[in-house]
Each structure stands twice: as structure tokens, then as C-alpha cells.
Amino acid sequence: MESNLTGRLLLVGTGPGAANLTAPAAIEALHEADLLIGYGLYIDLLDPDLSAKNRLDFELGQETERCRAALDHAAKGQTVALVCSGDSGIYAMGALVFELVDKEQRPEWLALDIVSVPGITAMQTLSNRVGAPMGHDFCAISMSDLLTPWDTIVQRLEGAALGDFVVGFYNPVSKKRDWQLNFARDLLLKHRSADTPVIIGRNLGRDGETVTVLTLGELEAANVDMFCVVIVGSSQSQTIEIAGTPRVYTPRGYAKKNVEEWS
Amino acid sequence: MESNLTGRLLLVGTGPGAANLTAPAAIEALHEADLLIGYGLYIDLLDPDLSAKNRLDFELGQETERCRAALDHAAKGQTVALVCSGDSGIYAMGALVFELVDKEQRPEWLALDIVSVPGITAMQTLSNRVGAPMGHDFCAISMSDLLTPWDTIVQRLEGAALGDFVVGFYNPVSKKRDWQLNFARDLLLKHRSADTPVIIGRNLGRDGETVTVLTLGELEAANVDMFCVVIVGSSQSQTIEIAGTPRVYTPRGYAKKNVEEWS
Numbered sequence: 001m002e003s004n005l006t007g008r009l010l011l012v013g014t015g016p017g018a019a020n021l022t023a024p025a026a027i028e029a030l031h032e033a034d035l036l037i038g039y040g041l042y043i044d045l046l047d048p049d050l051s052a053k054n055r056l057d058f059e060l061g062q063e064t065e066r067c068r069a070a071l072d073h074a075a076k077g078q079t080v081a082l083v084c085s086g087d088s089g090i091y092a093m094g095a096l097v098f099e100l101v102d103k104e105q106r107p108e109w110l111a112l113d114i115v116s117v118p119g120i121t122a123m124q125t126l127s128n129r130v131g132a133p134m135g136h137d138f139c140a141i142s143m144s145d146l147l148t149p150w151d152t153i154v155q156r157l158e159g160a161a162l163g164d165f166v167v168g169f170y171n172p173v174s175k176k177r178d179w180q181l182n183f184a185r186d187l188l189l190k191h192r193s194a195d196t197p198v199i200i201g202r203n204l205g206r207d208g209e210t211v212t213v214l215t216l217g218e219l220e221a222a223n224v225d226m227f228c229v230v231i232v233g234s235s236q237s238q239t240i241e242i243a244g245t246p247r248v249y250t251p252r253g254y255a256k257k258n259v260e261e262w263s
Numbered sequence: 264m265e266s267n268l269t270g271r272l273l274l275v276g277t278g279p280g281a282a283n284l285t286a287p288a289a290i291e292a293l294h295e296a297d298l299l300i301g302y303g304l305y306i307d308l309l310d311p312d313l314s315a316k317n318r319l320d321f322e323l324g325q326e327t328e329r330c331r332a333a334l335d336h337a338a339k340g341q342t343v344a345l346v347c348s349g350d351s352g353i354y355a356m357g358a359l360v361f362e363l364v365d366k367e368q369r370p371e372w373l374a375l376d377i378v379s380v381p382g383i384t385a386m387q388t389l390s391n392r393v394g395a396p397m398g399h400d401f402c403a404i405s406m407s408d409l410l411t412p413w414d415t416i417v418q419r420l421e422g423a424a425l426g427d428f429v430v431g432f433y434n435p436v437s438k439k440r441d442w443q444l445n446f447a448r449d450l451l452l453k454h455r456s457a458d459t460p461v462i463i464g465r466n467l468g469r470d471g472e473t474v475t476v477l478t479l480g481e482l483e484a485a486n487v488d489m490f491c492v493v494i495v496g497s498s499q500s501q502t503i504e505i506a507g508t509p510r511v512y513t514p515r516g517y518a519k520k521n522v523e524e525w526s
Contacts, residue, residue, distance in 0.1 A: 013391075020288040023383065028283065087397075089390045091515070095398025098512035102503040110505055116391035118383045120286065127352045128276075128379035134350075135358025136411070137419050139402035139428055147516045148399075156400050156426045163422015164415075165402055240365040242373055249361035252354070253410045 006111050007074035011094045013087040013119025016205025019046050021125070026117045030081050037070050038083025067097045075108035087119040091142055091170050122229045123168035126201035129211045131240075131247035133199060133231050138166035138250075143173070143180050150180075157184050161191040166237065166250055169230040173221050181221040181230070188232060189216060197233040197248045200224060213239060213246040269374050270337035274357045276350040276382025279468025282309050284388070289380045293344050300333050301346025330360045338371035350382040354405055354433050385492045386431035389464035392474045394510035396462060396494050401429035401513075406436070406443050413443075420447050424454040429500065429513055432493040436484050444484040444493070451495060452479060460496040460511045463487060476502060476509040 010029045015021040030036060030050055036043055037056045044051055056073075058066040070082040070093075084092035094116060101109045127134040141156045142148065160167045167188070172181045188196075194217030202210045202225070216232060224230060237250040273292045278284040293299060293313055299306055300319045307314055319336075321329040333345040333356075347355035357379060364372045390397040404419045405411065423430045430451070435444045451459075457480030465473045465488070479495060487493060500513040 011391075011395075015286070018288070020291065021286045021381065023278070023284045023286060025281070025283040087387055087391070089387070089395035090397050090401075091399075094391075094395030095512045095514055098394050098398075098501075098503060098505075098510055099514045099516070101505060102501055102512070113506055114394075114510070116395070118284065118387045118391040120381045120383060121387075124350055124352070124381045124384075128274075128350070128357075128381040131361050131377075131379070132274075132352035132357030134353050135361075136354075137402065137404050138353075139400065139423075139426070141400050142515075152427075156428065159422045159424070159426015159428060160402075161422070162425055163402070163419045165419065165422060238361075238365055240361060242361075242364060243376055247361055247377070249358045249365070251358055251362045252405075253362070 006108065007077045008079040008113045008115065009070055009074040009097070010079065010081040011088040011097060011114065011116040012081050012083050013089070013092065013117060014042065014046060014083060014085055015120040016122055016125040017042065017045070017085060018205045021120050021205060022046055023117065023119065026119060029117050030083070032079060033081035034078040035073050035080045036083055037066055037080060042085060043083055063093060063096055064100070067093055067100055071097065071100065071109050071112065074112050084119070086121045088116055089118070090121055090140070122170070122201070122204050123231065125204045126199060126211065126229050126231055129201065129204070130199045130213060132249040133197065133233055133237055134166055135250040136166065136234065136236065136252050137163070138168060140168045140170060142170040143177065143184065144171040145177065145180070153180070157187050161188050164191070164234045166234045167232045169232070171226070172228055172230045173224045174226045178221055181219070181224060185216060185219045192216065192235045196235065197237045197239045199231045199248055200228055202228045204229060213248060269371065270340045271342040271376045271378065272333055272337040272360070273342065273344040274351040274360060274377065274379040275344050275346050276352070276355070276380060277305065277309055277346060277348055278383040279385055279388040280305065280308070280348060281468045284383050284468060285309055286380065286382065289382060292380050293346065295342060296344035297341040298336050298343045299346055300329055300343060305348060306346055326356060326359055327363070330356055330363055334360065334363065334372050334375070337375050347382070349384045351379055352381070353384055353403070385433070385464070385467050386494065388467045389462060389474065389492050389494055392464065392467070393462045393476060395512040396460065396496055396500055397429055398513040399429065399497065399499065399515050400426070401431060402426070403431040403433060405433040406440065406447065407434040408440065408443070420450050424451050427454070427497045429497045430495045432495070434489065435491055435493045436487045437489045441484055444482070444487060448479060448482045455479065455498045459498065460500045460502045462494045462511055463491055465491045467492060476511060
């Protein structure tokens with residue numbers, strides 16, 4: 001990881017929140033950095049030794065400022081870690097960093113050594129908690145219309161329905177968005193049955209984590225909030241009770257093919 | 264993780280191969296197990312101390328036998344770790360374990376404590392190597408028709424095209440499958456431009472790793488093999504050269520919305 005460039009920007013995904021689900025490479029990157037930019041509380045939980053590092057905190061909503069600050073401090077020759085939960089490249093700061101560099105074309109940003117360290121996502125965490133609902137082809141859709149026009153989100157939902165993908169919904173509901181998840185449910189119900197498994201994960205990897213298994217017919221936006229990730233199974237997904245707990249999986253074998261052909 | 268059930272089955276995803284991308288929880292699970300089932304070589308690379316553990320190895324293709332052995336040994340009261348690369352719930356053994364329990368309904372399997380530990384996937388690893396191509400809605404499609412009818416795969420491709428998803432292709436090509444990836448390219452080319460960014464990752468997280476950035480118009484199955492994962496950008500994905508290296512990202516902001524609205 002040696003470099004003779006002006007500075008380095010490390011885009012670090014720390015996973016769902018539990019320290020034992022953070023890759024050692026992410027912890028190494030945080031120790032290597034001169035400056036950490038992210039939510040202080042999450043960083044302290046990962047490794048108390050990081051509390052001595054220089055920090056910059058920003059409010060929620062100040063994503064552009066946070067990315068600009070990371071690029072500017074790195075351009076001064078520092079090694080800067082921009083810290084994201086989950087994976088920095090999945091609904092997080094990674095894409096915004098590259099977008100800023102691309103749009104503004106500042107020579108000092110275009111010379112940076114930008115390195116990303118992957119992290120376990122909320123969707124994967126939920127999938128593993130409940131079984132293997134993402135065992136066959138899946139997609140991820142953010143229901144946030146803050147940056148994406150609603151028509152684009154509907155187009156995604158139609159693609160997911162046509163393709164019979166397992167669907168992971170990020171930002172399924174917010175205080176201002178209370179009907180969109182029900183719209184998505186109704187659209188999917190035109191293509192898959194009401195007993196399709198649905199999993200709601202809340203506060204994944206954090207205190208108070210809950211995982212609820214229900215059906216697509218039972219899904220109600222009123223029972224979901226901004227701390228949730230929702231996975232909707234494909235037409236092939238199944239629920240099975242094992243040791244008293246509902247588990248969900250999506251088999252790879254389809255229709256005419258069956259499990260015996262694995263052998 | 265205490266349990267008074269008959270036995271425990273740990274489904275452990277070890278990530279892409281590099282030990283510093285394996286979650287500590289996965290290493291803990293391997294140490295906790297009485298028996299490790301998986302590829303011995305990969306396990307040794309993760310932690311040499313695991314070499315003293317009881318092992319069961321199976322040939323590639325013996326997936327059903329491997330899962331049955333894991334279930335049976337756990338049913339005898341052992342703690343068994345079934346080891347997968349990537350995430351055990353994503354194109355790996357996790358779903359097959361649950362499918363076997365569901366289809367066979369053996370009481371000793373239905374009583375097991377089955378716990379999964381998530382791992383970083385090949386697709387995420389590739390995404391982080393090149394930038395943030397999965398920065399907005401994405402899907403994953405396996406091109407293997409071993410267990411999935413070709414018609415189903417085509418349906419997925421059409422859904423991905425309609426939804427304008429970033430697409431991660433698993434098993435893009437094999438010795439017996441040499442034209443399907445070109446079919447997928449041609450189908451996507453009806454919906455997105457020939458200069459859409461494409462990334463080919465080979466031997467991700469292993470010795471000899473390569474990452475190649477090209478365009479959808481340039482994608483040829485002849486240049487891809489079974490050791491590759493391929494990511495095709497959406498209509499919004501961009502390539503930018505930073506510090507002499509091509510980087511790819513997919514912005515969250517769309518069309519009428521722009522980067523300024525983040526602030």
C-alpha cells in the first residue's frame with residue numbers, strides 16, 4: 001500500500017456495526033489513517049484505540065461536505081479514512097466521492113490514491129440471520145426518492161418483478177415516505193404469490209436487533225421504519241421452521257431441475 | 264452462542280480469499296467447530312492454527328454430499344462448520360443445506376441450531392477494487408444453467424435490462440458455456456449504450472488477481488473464464504481516470520436531481 005502520490009483516501013466499509021463482522025483490512029486502514037471522517041460513535045465501538053486519532057464529524061445529510069473534506073485533506077498529503085457503515089460502495093459515500101472528482105476535475109483530486117476496503121452489508125447480515133434467502137439471483141433497490149426520481153424506482157420494481165429476483169429494499173420507509181413500500185408490495189404481488197416470504201430486519205448488527213419473518217401479503221409499511229432493511233423472496237423462496245425458528249431460503253435448483261442433480 | 268440442542272451447524276462465509284477480508288466472527292466460528300467441512304487449502308490460508316482441526320474434504324461437484332455430511336455430523340451432537348468462500352448464503356452451500364432439511368424433514372436435522380456468519384462476496388470485492396460501480400441499485404445473476412433453466416436466466420436478464428440495474432455476473436463462462444455471456448451482452452445492449460462500463464475481475468482476493476475495465480461493446484466471452492466475475496454498469500455508470508487508473512462509479516443522483524442536492 002506504499003504510494004508516492006500527494007495523498008491517500010481510504011474508503012472504508014465497517015460492516016453492519018458489530019466489531020466481529022468488520023474485516024481486519026478495515027481496522028488496519030483506520031489505524032493507518034492520519035484523519036478519520038465518519039460517525040465518531042461507530043468508530044469508537046470498533047476499536048477504542050482509535051479514539052486518539054484526529055477526527056472530523058459531520059451531521060447526517062452533509063454527505064457532500066463530508067466527501068469534499070475527505071478529498072481536500074487527502075489532497076494536502078494526508079492519509080484520510082472516510083468511514084461508512086456496510087460497504088462504502090453500496091448506498092454509501094464511495095460513489096459520491098468518485099462523482100465529485102469526475103464533475104469537478106480538480107487536478108489535486110485527480111492525483112489521489114483512492115483505495116476502498118469492502119464491508120458486509122445490512123442485506124447480507126439480514127440474509128445470514130434468517131437463513132439463505134439470497135441463495136439465488138437477487139437485487140437491491142433503494143426506495144429513497146431523495147436523489148432518485150420515483151419513475152426510476154418504479155422501473156426498478158418492474159424489472160425486479162419481471163426477473164423474479166429476490167429483492168432487498170434499502171431505505172424502505174422514512175418519516176416522509178409512508179406509502180411507497182406498499183406500492184412496491186402491490187406491484188410484486190402481481191407477479192408472485194401472497195405467501196412469498198418476507199423478512200424485516202431492524203437495527204441489524206446493533207443493540208435491539210430484531211428479525212421478523214412474514215409473507216408478502218402481510219407486509220405493511222406501517223410496521224417498517226427507517227432502521228429496517230426488508231428482503232422479499234422470489235417465487236421460489238421457502239420458509240421452514242427449524243428448532244422452533246422460521247428460516248427462509250431460496251434454492252438454486254429451479255422447476256424441472258431438482259436437488260438430486262447436485263450429486 | 265450457547266445452545267442445549269443436539270448439535271450446531273455453522274455456515275461460514277470466509278470472503279474472497281484474503282485473510283484480512285475475513286470477518287473475525289468467521290475465524291471464531293472455525294475455531295469453535297469440532298469439524299471443518301470445506302476446501303482444506305483455503306482454510307489453511309486463513310489461519311494455520313486451524314490445521315489441527317478435524318476435517319472432511321469433498322470434490323468439487325459433491326455439494327449435496329458435503330451438505331448431508333455437515334447435517335449428519337451436527338445431528339450427532341458435534342459443532343460443524345461448513346466453510347464457503349464469499350458468503351455462504353450467496354451462490355454457495357447455505358441454501359442447499361436449508362433445502363435438504365426442508366425436503367427430507369428428518370427430525371434430527373429439524374432440531375439443529377443452524378447459524379450463519381456473513382462474508383464479503385466476490386462481486387463486492389471487485390466493486391471496491393475498481394471504485395463504486397454498485398453505488399446505486401444492482402442485481403446479481405448466475406449464468407450457470409446447471410441447476411437453472413436457460414429460460415429463467417433469460418427472464419432475469421430481461422428484468423435487469425428493464426430495471427436498468429448494475430449487473431454482477433457470477434459463473435459468466437465455463438468450458439461448456441461459451442456463448443451465453445455474449446447473449447447477455449447483446450440483450451443489455453438493446454437497453455444501454457455500447458460505452459457502458461464493464462469490469463472483469465479474475466482470481467479476486469487471490470494470487471494473480473487482475474481487474475480490467477472495458478465497455479459493454481467490447482465485452483467478449485472469449486476473454487472471460489470460470490475464475491472471473493463481471494460487473495456491467497447501468498445507463499448511469501461512469502468511468503473516470505484517477506492517478507492513471509480507470510475507476511468506475513454509479514452515482515445515486517439521477518437526471519433532474521444532482522450532486523448539489525446532497526448538501
